[in-house]
Amino acid sequence: MILMQQNSEILDRVSFLAGDRAGLLAAPELPALSPFSQEIISMLEMVSRQLMSSAGARLYPDVTTFAFWIRRASLMEMKQRFARNDGGICTGRGVAFHIAPSNVPVNFAYTLAAGLITGNANIVRVPSREFPQVELIAGAFEQVLSQDKTLRPYVNLVRYGRDDEVNAFFSAMADIRVIWGGDETIASLRKALLPPRAVEITFADRYSLAVIDSESYLSAEDKTAVARDFYNDTLLTDQNACTSPRLVVWLGGEKERAKEEFWRNFHDAAEKKYQLQPIQSVNKLASSFLAAAAFEKCRIETHEDNLLIRVNIPHLGKDIMDLRDNSGFFLEYDCADIMELRGLCDDKRIQTIGYLGSRDMLRPLLSSGIKGVDRVVPIGRTMDFDLFWDGCDLMTSMTRKIVVK
């Protein structure tokens, strides 16, 4: 009785964007579903349609991308890749408690979708900042689920402040805890105990880079499209997502010409869309000084404004990412041999390499026994979410197998 009263007080501090208190409290009693179950695929398809047809969603490319990712054809393609038929029975684990990063609008939607696809009931802490994207996506789920009493309790989108008691309450219910939001969030959530059999998936602070073959860039037909792609990889998230390139490595024999054109096109693209705040200009000036202080013979490239600040560094060390900044601050390196990146890519914090050119140029590096790098994707696709993320197979981690012999 006292416990229930305490629970009730704790839940008073939680607001629901989808789902409700009764449904959430009953989540542990819900049956786990099979991965890619018909009812989940149909439900996500309806959410996808709802989003595609809403006027608001068209304003936000990240919402459209999500809607595209959960449409039926895309889910069926994922099913092809991930479903393994080895005679056992694969099923969700039960309740998944997700902590989405507070400053990325749509990450919460992907982690929710991953939880649903893998057959789990979900409690998702959405960003505390009120992004329109969050309201749009939560609204679409709420709309679709209001007509589906069976699936409704599988989706609980909640918002609450930094609150250890709420974290502890949801963690105690969880069979899976998924923590986005980096090292500090992970450390803070780890104070809340999980039940003994629960599993935890954490996404730590990670950093990314781009590798561009100068000749391939110069022969690219649509350089405006490359600039737009690179914008989506970087400034769309203030160049501060784990996937955003902080360092650009140049290969090939036409580096200076390629750089000149690449950065001019990128500047044009960024100038139209990016709102530079005063603090970002000051931050980037400070970061360029710190980079210059770290090396002899650093070169801060001349720039007519503060939108893009580039610092050419004379050699690559393992700690180069300590010099990173965001909001249009790029370290650059002129590379003669791809194996020069080996030390850097041995850093476990390195996540994605976005490339332009042939991916084969990276093979010797990738197969050299490096400890970092989980993804190698073309420029423009660094943000593409996948059930294989950060070196973690969500399909395997979020399901369990009943062995039947």
Next chain:
Amino acid sequence: MTFDEMMQVAPYSLDAESKERLLTERLTALTLLHRERCGVYRKYLDSIGFEPEKVERYEDIPFIPVRLFKQLDLKSAADEDIVKVMTSSGTTGQAVSRIYLDRATASAQQKAMIKIVSDHTGSARMPMIIIDSPSVLKNRMMFSARGAGILGFSMFGTKKMYALNDEMQLDTQGLVEFLEANSGRRIFLFGFTFMIWQHFYKELVRLKEKGITFDLSDAVMIHGGGWKKLTSEAVSHDEFHARLKEVCGLADIRDYYGMVEQTGCIYMECQCGHLHASIFSDIITRRHKDFSVCDVGEKGLIQVVSSIPESYPGHSLLTEDEGIVLGQDDCPCGRKGKYFSITGRIKSAEIRGCSDTYAAKF
């Protein structure tokens, strides 16, 4: 002109053209001095391809973010010549600036400050009431900004009293006795803006309700440290003045703008309510988009330049404050040079990204 020669010039006597010539020469010389003596600073100048012969006016001299003094040990003097390390007062857990002073720089700071302040208060020293607690100065090795401010302004005091005890309560009895002992003399009050409001003004109001009043109509108050906390209590500059006058008759109240990274070169408020740059230093407002220089009347990021620092490369700094240059050489108070107002501190960024730690950057 050397710094000693500058000391012979009245602090607000140079017009725009003469001041520009003076500062361009002095600041270029300081840039070269720091390039030679501070390795980190030299690496930065090299990285931007700095060429001293291309400096036409002091606006062309590179500036570095003031924040770097929190992240790096920046000094242009040998360790054995450092006589004092000043630190900014940060709240617990925050990084603090460390400013290394040799004898020459420390002395130049004092001299410049005396010249600047005397121009506003007269050269006679006065009995001084420090609206703070004496414990601020306990650790003499590490000067905090508050301690440095108190020590700096103490040069203008004859007898001194601290108006607050260690619990930040007003020493009413001590205040009564000090004012009686010095009756008929002009009193100098000094403190930090928020503390004056919180621990002095509010207490005077309470005492007045009980019938205890003080007459400070012939006193001058100098206060600094910024308006941020008072703005959050919705107390404006004008209200601060009006309310203090109402409670104790205090009519001569002067704000100042300054920072531990350029101690000595403070910017005093004149009787017209404008902050003034002396010949020892200047402010330049810049547009954040490209760091170009703002027009008069246009709000921008504040760069401060100072002719004083020789022991650390802090002669040209970009602050995180914003302000407006209101005019030059034509303030009704008669002082030459730029006059300006501070509008506040720039907002910390709300940057997107996967990691939640964006607020904890500094």
